[in-house]
Amino acid sequence: MSQSEISPEHAVSEFLASLPGLTLGVAVSGGSDSLALLHLVHEWARLNHTKVVAATVDHGLRPEAAGEARQVAGVCDGLGVSHTTLTWQGAGSGGNIQSMARDARYRLLADWAKNEQVDFVLLGHTQDDLAENLLIRLARRAGVDGLASMDDRFERQHQRFARPMLDVSRAHLQSYLQDRDIQWVDDPSNEDEVFDRVRARRALVTLADVGIDSSALAQVSRNMSDAKVALHDQMADLAWTHARIESGDLLIRREAFTDVPVEISRRLLLVALQWVSGNGYAARREPLVALLRSIQQNQGGTLQGCLVTVDDQNCRIGREYAAVKSLSAVDGIWDGRWNLEGPYQPGFEVRALGEEGLRQVPDWRESGLVRSSLIASPAVWGGDMLVAAPLAGYNKAWSAKLLPERAVFLP
Numbered sequence: 040m041s042q043s044e045i046s047p048e049h050a051v052s053e054f055l056a057s058l059p060g061l062t063l064g065v066a067v068s069g070g071s072d073s074l075a076l077l078h079l080v081h082e083w084a085r086l087n088h089t090k091v092v093a094a095t096v097d098h099g100l101r102p103e104a105a106g107e108a109r110q111v112a113g114v115c116d117g118l119g120v121s122h123t124t125l126t127w128q129g130a131g132s133g134g135n136i137q138s139m140a141r142d143a144r145y146r147l148l149a150d151w152a153k154n155e156q157v158d159f160v161l162l163g164h165t166q167d168d169l170a171e172n173l174l175i176r177l178a179r180r181a182g183v184d185g186l187a188s189m190d191d192r193f194e195r196q197h198q199r200f201a202r203p204m205l206d207v208s209r210a211h212l213q214s215y216l217q218d219r220d221i222q223w224v225d226d227p228s229n230e231d232e233v234f235d236r237v238r239a240r241r242a243l244v245t246l247a248d249v250g251i252d253s254s255a256l257a258q259v260s261r262n263m264s265d266a267k268v269a270l271h272d273q274m275a276d277l278a279w280t281h282a283r284i285e286s287g288d289l290l291i292r293r294e295a296f297t298d299v300p301v302e303i304s305r306r307l308l309l310v311a312l313q314w315v316s317g318n319g320y321a322a323r324r325e326p327l328v329a330l331l332r333s334i335q336q337n338q339g340g341t342l343q344g345c346l347v348t349v350d351d352q353n354c355r356i357g358r359e360y361a362a363v364k365s366l367s368a369v370d371g372i373w374d375g376r377w378n379l380e381g382p383y384q385p386g387f388e389v390r391a392l393g394e395e396g397l398r399q400v401p402d403w404r405e406s407g408l409v410r411s412s413l414i415a416s417p418a419v420w421g422g423d424m425l426v427a428a429p430l431a432g433y434n435k436a437w438s439a440k441l442l443p444e445r446a447v448f449l450p
Contacts, residue, residue: 047207047215051079054191054203055087060158062090066148067115067122069095069107069224073163074114075212076204078221080161081118092121094151098140099127107224125151137234149196157198164189164202167209167240170256174239182324183302187267188260208253274306278449282311286430287376287441288357288412289315289448296334296354305331311356314448316344317375346411358415363391376445377417381427381437392418392428399425400433 055063065080067073077093084091093115095108108124115122125147127140152160169188176185192201204212216223243253281295289311296304308331309321321327322343330347333340334354339347344362348355363374371379373389396418397403403413408430417439419427427437440446 045206047075047079047204047212048082050207051076051203052083054201055080055083055089058159058201062092062155062157064148064152064155064157064160065091065093065120066144066160066162067093067095067111068163069111070163071213071216071223072165072204072209074111074221074223075215076161076163077114077118077120078216078219080203081120092123092155092157094123094125094148096125096127096144096147098143110224121155123151123155145195145200148200149198152198159192159199159201162200162202163204165204165207165209165212166257167243167253169205169260170243170253171236171239173256173260174242175235178235183263183266183270184321186260187263188257205257270302270306274303274310275449277303278307278310282307282448284441284446284448285355286406286408286412287315287416288355288408290353290355293334293337293349293352293354296331301331308334310449312343312345314445315356315358316362317445318343346415348409348411355409355412357409357412360391360393360411360415363415364393366391372442373417376442377439378442379417379419379427379429379437379439381419381434384421387419387421387426389417390420392416392425392431395423396420396425396428397431400428400431403428403431403433406430406432 063080063084065073065077067077080091083089093111095111097104097108105124112122112124127143127147148160151157172189173186179185189202189205191203191205192199194200213223243251243256246252277295277299278291281292283290291307291311295307305327309327312318312322312327326342330340330342334347334349337349339349339354341347341359341361344359346357346359348357358374366374368389369387371383371389373379377389379389391414392400393414397410397414403410406413408416413428413431416428416430418425418429418431419434419437425433427434429437429439
């Protein structure tokens with residue numbers, strides 16, 4: 040533990056003082072990090088007239104977990120903090136169980152927080168987690184974004200989360216608990232080398248001999264975060280100059296992919312694909328770079344449910360018909376981004392226009408949109424009969440508008 044390291048009390052107090060809101064939730068597993076966070080938040084809240092509630096997620100992955108949740112409930116009762124155990128029922132459903140458990144944890148915590156009217160859910164990630172993440176992502180040959188620090192505040196499942204202890208080491212937190220004779224639970228999976236994080240944690244012990252400790256690696260991740268922000272800002276400047284929205288498609292001037300550094304072009308393509316598709320996950324680097332090369336060669340391609348075409352002036356990124364052909368809606372909200380309004384009747388549904396629909400719009404060329412974009416556009420159907428195709432200009436009684444949260448590219 041570095042003598043110059045910020046104390047847990049100071050780190051948490053400074054962070055919490057910057058958060059708006061009157062109710063804080065703490066996710067507590069019973070391990071040293073989250074248990075220290077619970078006590079630190081409780082101490083601060085008592086002095087600052089803030090309500091604290093706590094939750095423990097039982098993933099059902101270990102038989103001991105239910106007992107550990109009861110132990111946390113007992114600690115919370117002693118502090119006068121309301122506690123809830125959240126149970127995940129999906130442990131036996133196969134797939135990447137760790138990833139599924141993580142997603143379930145955030146979903147359960149977000150639902151709990153909304154019910155408790157929690158302003159922020161606080162998580163016990165530490166400086167050590169930053170260092171371990173950096174090592175894991177180095178092994179995966181990550182770029183700047185992958186090596187960047189965790190966000191200390193973020194939103195998931197429409198709930199705000201925060202990490203107040205990213206400047207504090209695990210060793211310092213354990214000393215804090217030991218000084219107060221507070222016992223924590225050691226998860227046996229923290230010793231199982233089948234997990235990348237455990238191997239990274241043990242590698243840190245060896246690397247410390249050459250000065251590469253958790254503090255140094257955490258600082259590197261923060262440096263990467265600064266670089267990430269700078270690169271994003273440069274990409275956003277490029278987008279504001281070279282990109283425009285046309286009926287749900289993005290049109291980006293070709294020089295944005297040919298006359299600027301490749302890292303900036305790659306970032307622009309990545310966020311453009313996410314904006315059009317609504318996919319919350321970034322495309323993998325290899326296919327993204329391959330598509331970028333294709334654009335630079337005046338060709339196009341498909342990726343992440345998007346169709347990319349190139350002409351002499353622009354790169355057009357629109358929805359790929361294959362990605363939306365099976366989507367249907369009866370409430371007017373389609374593909375997570377379009378809102379259709381008009382004289383609804385029972386039996387109407389919104390589906391992609393497709394080639395069959397396009398054949399029922401003889402003057403579709405007057406819309407000014409290319410065929411590939413129109414066939415992937417929303418249309419109103421009554422069985423097999425086309426009722427309206429707003430983007431193709433068919434039936435003016437109907438309109439199709441992007442939802443407000445999807446209507447602006449890089450605000």
